[in-house]
Amino acid sequence: WRFIPLFGLMMLLLTGCGDQTISALNPRGPVARDQLFLMKLSFGIMLLVVVVVFVLYLYVLVRFRKKKGDKDIIPKQVEGSHTLEIIWTVIPIILLLILAVPTVQYTFKLLEDHRDNKEALHVKVTAHAFWWQFEYPELGIATAQDLVIPTNKKIAFELTASDVKHSFWVPSLGGKMDTNPGNTNVYYLQADEVDVFKGKCAELCGASHSLMDFKVKSMDQADFDQWVAKMKTPASVPADAQKGEQIFKDNCLSCHAVNAQGLGAGPNLNGFASRELVAGILPHNDESLKQWISDPQSVKPGNKMPQVGLKDDQINDVIKYLNSLKLK
Numbered sequence: 001w002r003f004i005p006l007f008g009l010m011m012l013l014l015t016g017c018g019d020q021t022i023s024a025l026n027p028r029g030p031v032a033r034d035q036l037f038l039m040k041l042s043f044g045i046m047l048l049v050v051v052v053v054f055v056l057y058l059y060v061l062v063r064f065r066k067k068k069g070d071k072d073i074i075p076k077q078v079e080g081s082h083t084l085e086i087i088w089t090v091i092p093i094i095l096l097l098i099l100a101v102p103t104v105q106y107t108f109k110l111l112e113d114h115r116d117n118k119e120a121l122h123v124k125v126t127a128h129a130f131w132w133q134f135e136y137p138e139l140g141i142a143t144a145q146d147l148v149i150p151t152n153k154k155i156a157f158e159l160t161a162s163d164v165k166h167s168f169w170v171p172s173l174g175g176k177m178d179t180n181p182g183n184t185n186v187y188y189l190q191a192d193e194v195d196v197f198k199g200k201c202a203e204l205c206g207a208s209h210s211l212m213d214f215k216v217k218s219m220d221q222a223d224f225d226q227w228v229a230k231m232k233t234p235a236s237v238p239a240d241a242q243k244g245e246q247i248f249k250d251n252c253l254s255c256h257a258v259n260a261q262g263l264g265a266g267p268n269l270n271g272f273a274s275r276e277l278v279a280g281i282l283p284h285n286d287e288s289l290k291q292w293i294s295d296p297q298s299v300k301p302g303n304k305m306p307q308v309g310l311k312d313d314q315i316n317d318v319i320k321y322l323n324s325l326k327l328k
């Protein structure tokens, strides 16, 4: 009994209740709500089975215990009761049906072909070691790490990967979906309200798997439209950032696009100065940028960003340029 508070604490920690933007138990959209219902349903059925089995067990323990004066004999043995066998076969079948019917229903709801769904916003997700690329084919824009979506709208995802298996997971909005190189998985998610949700890679994919985080920012349709327009507006580079722009063009542009829809081996950096994180995990400041550019492996081991070998003042110039890539 002493350990009950400890178990309670462990349960609390496991629910991840400290951060409500990354909890499947705090659903923030219809898909996550449906899935929480399934979790509660299966948990309820399990609880029912455990309680019934334990009650029977305790009853048998007490009822048939050896009493004082009992002789050391084996009690009456029952063999082959049809009634009992039918009962303990039919009950599990009924329980499994109660669980299976809504599970299959919800699964098909999520997977219903959405390529022709005109009401949904289509987003193509490509997972790379160790970052996320998001394309909006209807809008002609692409971005990385920060997925921006309108609220109260079905987002129809097409998910794939460029190198190894990853898994796309935004716990507050819905369950995970594998991203596999060479094929495309589809499903829907939807957010109820304006917020920022945390996302994670949920498939062990390499040394920096646990650092493969991303964000989902939901905004009202009007704000979202504004964001799209800003993404499409070319950045004007101030005079003091032009030196850095040249260095960037010579060393970085072959992998990092800085226009609305460019794709490359590295994340698209259009509007990069408006993102809150560097490399998806560090706070956005000059120091983080310096660490990332001068020694990417120290931040995310195993990532594919090369050590370009820029000098300190060159790095400072590039940072000045990156800081000018603001959405206006």
Ligand code: CUA
Pocket: 127, 128, 129, 130, 165, 166, 167, 201, 202, 203, 204, 205, 206, 208, 209, 210, 212
């Ligand atoms: Cu990508 Cu784990």
